[in-house]
Amino acid sequence: MSAGDAKRILLQRGITVSRKSTFVLVVLSIAKVIVGLLSGSIALLADAAHTIMDIAGSVIVWLGLRLSLRKPTDLFPYGFYRAESVCALIVCIIMIFTGAEILLDSLERFYVPSVISFRPVVIVVAVGSGLVSYFLARYKERAGREISSQGLRIESRHSFADVLNSGLVCGSVFFTYLGVSWVEPLAAVIISAFIFWAALTFGKDSVFSLMDVSPKPAMRKAIEDTILGTPEVRGVHALKVRRSGPFIFVEAHVEVDGRRTSLEKAHAIADEVEDRVQEKFKEVDSTTIHVGIHEKHS
Amino acid sequence: MCTEEKIQLLGKGARAAKTSTYVTTALTGIKVVAGLLSGSIALLADAVHSLSDIFTSLAVWLGMKLSQRKPSERFSYGFYRVETLAFMIVAIVVATSGFQVLLTSFNRIVNPSAVAFAPATLTVAAISSLVSYLLYRFKSRVGSETNSQALQGEAKHSLIDVLSSALVFGAILIHYAGLPWAEGIAGVLIGLLTIRLGLGMGKDAVLVLLDACLRPELISQMKSIAAEVNGVRGVHEIKVRRSGPFIFAEMHVEVDRAMRMDEADAISGAIEERIRGSIGEVDSLMLHVEPSKKDVYRIAIPVEEDKGLHSRVSYHFGKSPYFILIDLHEDGLRSWLVVENHGARIERKRGIEAARLLVQHKVDALVAREVGEGPYHVLRDSSVQLFDLGEESELGHVLDAFSRKELRSLTYAKEAG
Numbered sequence: 001m002s003a004g005d006a007k008r009i010l011l012q013r014g015i016t017v018s019r020k021s022t023f024v025l026v027v028l029s030i031a032k033v034i035v036g037l038l039s040g041s042i043a044l045l046a047d048a049a050h051t052i053m054d055i056a057g058s059v060i061v062w063l064g065l066r067l068s069l070r071k072p073t074d075l076f077p078y079g080f081y082r083a084e085s086v087c088a089l090i091v092c093i094i095m096i097f098t099g100a101e102i103l104l105d106s107l108e109r110f111y112v113p114s115v116i117s118f119r120p121v122v123i124v125v126a127v128g129s130g131l132v133s134y135f136l137a138r139y140k141e142r143a144g145r146e147i148s149s150q151g152l153r154i155e156s157r158h159s160f161a162d163v164l165n166s167g168l169v170c171g172s173v174f175f176t177y178l179g180v181s182w183v184e185p186l187a188a189v190i191i192s193a194f195i196f197w198a199a200l201t202f203g204k205d206s207v208f209s210l211m212d213v214s215p216k217p218a219m220r221k222a223i224e225d226t227i228l229g230t231p232e233v234r235g236v237h238a239l240k241v242r243r244s245g246p247f248i249f250v251e252a253h254v255e256v257d258g259r260r261t262s263l264e265k266a267h268a269i270a271d272e273v274e275d276r277v278q279e280k281f282k283e284v285d286s287t288t289i290h291v292g293i294h295e296k297h298s
Numbered sequence: 299m300c301t302e303e304k305i306q307l308l309g310k311g312a313r314a315a316k317t318s319t320y321v322t323t324a325l326t327g328i329k330v331v332a333g334l335l336s337g338s339i340a341l342l343a344d345a346v347h348s349l350s351d352i353f354t355s356l357a358v359w360l361g362m363k364l365s366q367r368k369p370s371e372r373f374s375y376g377f378y379r380v381e382t383l384a385f386m387i388v389a390i391v392v393a394t395s396g397f398q399v400l401l402t403s404f405n406r407i408v409n410p411s412a413v414a415f416a417p418a419t420l421t422v423a424a425i426s427s428l429v430s431y432l433l434y435r436f437k438s439r440v441g442s443e444t445n446s447q448a449l450q451g452e453a454k455h456s457l458i459d460v461l462s463s464a465l466v467f468g469a470i471l472i473h474y475a476g477l478p479w480a481e482g483i484a485g486v487l488i489g490l491l492t493i494r495l496g497l498g499m500g501k502d503a504v505l506v507l508l509d510a511c512l513r514p515e516l517i518s519q520m521k522s523i524a525a526e527v528n529g530v531r532g533v534h535e536i537k538v539r540r541s542g543p544f545i546f547a548e549m550h551v552e553v554d555r556a557m558r559m560d561e562a563d564a565i566s567g568a569i570e571e572r573i574r575g576s577i578g579e580v581d582s583l584m585l586h587v588e589p590s591k592k593d594v595y596r597i598a599i600p601v602e603e604d605k606g607l608h609s610r611v612s613y614h615f616g617k618s619p620y621f622i623l624i625d626l627h628e629d630g631l632r633s634w635l636v637v638e639n640h641g642a643r644i645e646r647k648r649g650i651e652a653a654r655l656l657v658q659h660k661v662d663a664l665v666a667r668e669v670g671e672g673p674y675h676v677l678r679d680s681s682v683q684l685f686d687l688g689e690e691s692e693l694g695h696v697l698d699a700f701s702r703k704e705l706r707s708l709t710y711a712k713e714a715g
Contacts, residue, residue, distance in 0.1 A: 077537040078509040086504060207383065210507045212375040212541070220371065240374040240582070244509070251548070251584050259560035264589050266559050288548055288586050290566070293559055 006282065007247065010147040011069050014246075017143040017152060018062035021136050021159075025055045028132055032125060039121045043169075047129070050165075053098060057091045057158050061151035064088070068245050081245030081285070085209040088150040092203035095158060099195035102165075106188030123170055130166030133159045148246045148283065150205055157198035164191045212242040219281070223250060226280050230273045232256055234294035247285035250277060255294035266291040304544065304581065307444045308366045308381070311543075314440040314449060315359035318433055318456075322351040325429055329422055336418035340466075344426075347462075350391050354455055357387045358448045365542050375582060378542030379507075385448035386503035392455050393496025396489050399462070403485025419466065427463030430456045445543040445579060447506070451499045458492050509539040516577065520549060523576060524569045528678070529553050529561070531590040545577065548584035554683075555589035562587045595626045598661040599687070599696060600652075604636045611691050613667045616641060616648030623659055624697065632697075649673035656682065665696055665705060674710035684708040 029051035036044035064087025072079040137159035144152030168191060172184040214220050220241050227236045235255035242249050254273055256266050270289040277287050326348040333341030361384025369376040434456040441449030465484055472480040505512060517536045524533045532552035539546050553565055566585045574580055600618030601609035612618035619642050624634045637659065641651025653673035656664060663683040677684060685705035690696050699705050 074511065074514065076508065076510050078539065080508070082508045086507060210383070211373060211377065211379040214372050214374055217371065242375060256559070259558065259563075261559045263553065263557040263559060263562045263587065264555055266562070267588050270586075270588075288584050290584060290586055291559070291562075293563055 007285065008069060010246065011065055014065045014143060014147045014149050014152055015062065015069070017140060018058060018065055018155070021140060021155065022055060022058040022062055024132060024136060025051060025058055028129060029055065032129070035121060035125055039119060041119055041122050043122055044125060047125075047169075050098075051129075051162075053094060054158060054162060057094055057155055060087045060090050060094075061149075061155050064151050065149065078244060078249070079285070081247050082210070084149060084151050084245035085206045085243075088154050088202060089206040089210070091151065091154050091158065092199040092206065095154070095161070095195055095199035096203075098161075099192040099199065102188055102195065103192040106185040106192065109185040109188070110182065123173060126166045126169040130163050130170075133162035133166065137163060150202060150209065150246075154198065154202040154206075157195075157202065161191065161195045161198070164194065209243045209245075214241045215243060215248055223277060223281065223284075226276050227252060227254060227273050230254075230269065230276055232269050233273065238290075244285065246283065248281065248283050250284055250287045251289075252287075253290045253292050255292050257294050259293055305366050307543065308362050308378075308446075311381075311440060311444040311446045311449050312359055312362035312366070314437060314444075315355055315362055315452065318437060318452065319352060319355040319359050321429060321433060322348060322355050325426055326352060328425070332418050332422045338419050341419055341422055344422075347395070350395050351455065351459065354388045354391050354452055358384045358446075358452050360384070361387075361448055362446065375541060375546065378544050378581070381446060381448050381542035382503055382506045382540070385451050386500065386507070388448060388451040388455060389496050389499035389503050391496075392451070392458070393493055393500060396458075396492025396494075396496055398489075399492060400486060400489030403482045403489055405482075406485060407479050407482030420470075423463045423466035427460050430459035430463060434460060447499075447502060447543075454495055454499070458488070458495065461488050461491075506540045511538045512540060513538065516545065516547075519577065520547065520573055523572050524549065524551055527565055527568045527572065529557070529565050530569070535586075541581070543579065544581040545579045546582040547573075547580055548586070550586045550588060552588055552590040557589070596660060596662050597624045597626065597697075597700060598622070598656050598659070598664045599624070599693065600639075600666055601636070601693070604638075606636065607634060607693055609636070609693060611687065611693060611696065613687070615666050615669045615673065616650075616652045618642060618652070621652070621656065622693070623661060626701070647672065650676060653677050663700075664708075665700065666708065668711045669708065671710045 029048050032044050032048035032051060035041070036048055064084045067080045067083035067087075070076075070080045137156045140152045140156035140159060143149070144156055168184065168187050171187060175181075175183040220239070223241060224236060224239055227233060227239075233254055234257055236252050237255070238251070238253040240251040252273075254270060256269055270291045273289050274287040278284050326345050329341050329345035329348060332338070333345055358381075361380045364380040365377045367373075367377040434453050437449050437453035437456060440446075441453055465481070465488065468484060469481045472478070472484075502512075511517065516538050520536055520538075521533050524530055530551055530553060534550050534552070536549040537547065551566065551569060553562055557565075566587050569585060570583055573583060598621050600612040600615055601620045601622045602612045602618070603609050604620050606622075607624075609620070609622055612620075616639075618639055620636050620638055622634055622636050624632055626632060637655065639652050639655060641648045641655065644651065649670040650672045653669075653676035657676065657680045661682055663685060664677060665685045665687050667687040669677070669684065674684070684707060685700065686708040687696065688706070690699065696705075
């Protein structure tokens with residue numbers, strides 16, 4: 001199996017996860033619409049409208065991963081891995097809007113406490129939706145970590161925010177019953193803070209990735225050591241490492257001894273360096289090596 | 299362009315965006331004051347809209363300031379991309395404001411509003427549209443000088459403001475003409491135009507962020523620059539991407555496999571110098587020099603007759619009736635073919651014709667006794683190596699001498715035919 005196949009399998013797994021997640025969300029929102037219409041609960045219908053945002057996020061990540069699979073073209077010589085980061089950024093922007101909406105809503109409710117309907121059906125749907133979102137969040141987080149997909153991981157936070165929201169619906173019933181009206185808006189403020197935090201953390205990650213950020217310094221160092229550990233390599237400079245979606249591109253100038261060394265030998269050394277880096281770091285997609293002459297410093 | 303010049307260029311862009319930020323802030327201030335004094339709601343609403351102008355100018359200013367930072371370990375390609383991100387912010391704001399204009403104008407078609415004739419509103423609208431026009435000219439000029447997409451986008455944003463301010467005057471004319479819905483329609487058109495502009499800029503920004511190669515002509519330009527350097531056998535895998543106003547490129551260069559490191563180094567140095575010399579915006583350039591992948595080496599030798607490997611060698615070049623092309627395969631096998639030299643029968647420039655024939659057949663080396671100056675250059679330009687045949691007359695001996703690397707290299711003779 002070639003390295004390219006391994007990457008396709010990883011991306012394919014991400015696509016499956018995001019497709020399943022989209023499907024589950026669609027079923028969930030249809031269920032909410034039906035129950036909402038049957039019971040006449042406006043709250044449930046509003047919640048169904050919110051789930052449509054979740055579906056949008058899920059679909060965007062799915063599209064991003066699907067695009068990433070495409071082979072490089074003339075217009076996109078580096079391939080499409082970056083699509084994943086752009087999609088993650090879009091989901092972050094959607095989340096910031098959602099968070100802002102919840103925040104404004106809850107601030108209003110400090111003054112005008114909402115009238116909570118005690119319909120058991122709303123509670124049942126909220127609990128069910130919360131459970132489903134919780135499993136989706138776990139599922140996406142695990143897969144997202146495995147294939148280091150920012151899109152899936154931010155989607156997992158998105159689902160987790162839904163869990164909190166469903167919890168809020170149940171909690172508000174309880175607190176209204178007790179006659180405490182400020183707990184619900186306060187909880188909503190905390191939830192929106194969580195959403196902002198998640199969106200900004202992952203937003204920063206995607207923005208950095210779009211800015212050609214290098215992976216963690218430890219990994220950079222490990223790549224440098226791997227290059228230097230290749231026989232006959234005397235030095236390395238201009239090492240450039242950058243993220244592109246879930247993968248990593250490496251460029252380096254490698255120094256070898258001797259002005260009279262044959263190019264064939266130097267090239268064999270460069271090939272060896274590329275093989276070693278790609279062998280050791282599975283997430284490295286391409287390695288470009290320029291071989292130069294090692295100038296002896298006396 | 300050296301790093302210093304690049305930073306200066308970005309600094310120039312940042313200063314332009316700074317000026318624009320100050321000017322739009324002042325303009326907004328005037329609108330607020332005039333609005334409060336005259337009690338015109340339209341002016342106050344316009345002032346709120348100007349906030350988006352301040353915001354985008356500020357984003358471009360900060361973006362171009364940040365892009366001047368030196369590359370770090372964490373950002374080994376530098377920070378030029380921040381400029382692209384600022385461009386994306388401008389695009390999002392422009393598209394959103396277009397949407398807003400569209401909605402308000404749509405409302406006005408449904409409920410035509412009374413037009414305010416306040417002289418204050420008119421004066422401010424006139425100033426605002428003049429200032430926006432000057433800002434548009436200024437940012438557009440600096441934007442193309444610094445090759446900054448963000449500044450150019452900002453310039454278009456100002457142009458939209460010119461249109462919106464002009465609409466205030468238009469509204470009055472329309473009012474006199476007695477067409478209350480026309481203002482709304484004009485607003486809808488401006489809104490649609492703005493949305494289209496914003497989406498177009500957004501697409502450009504996203505393409506850059508996706509590492510798209512937006513200027514394919516650069517690839518062919520780099521290819522021909524590299525191919526002109528002597529000793530280059532081929533070029534492939536040229537990749538070009540944009541980061542802010544600059545270009546990152548990489549390319550694989552094939553050279554003769556028998557080269558030594560210092561020769562290969564000189565070639566990559568020459569390519570780099572020429573590319574940087576003719577494409578100023580190139581920042582990071584990665585050349586991967588490799589031995590030519592060709593595993594067949596094709597030698598051409600002029601012969602008197604078409605008798606395969608038993609043909610008699612010809613001492614002429616242009617006048618020789620045939621050439622035998624011998625392919626030396628990597629595994630030691632040899633194959634051959636004989637081509638007729640049609641040029642032998644013409645009177646003038648026979649040598650050039652013969653040389654072209656050989657280049658057409660992708661010959662790697664020519665072994666001949668003599669060659670004229672014209673054909674010599676034709677062959678060298680296509681990286682064909684030339685060897686001296688000497689007194690040898692038998693093909694077999696020539697090939698043996700060639701594989702033992704005993705042949706001397708050949709230069710052109712002044713009076714060769």
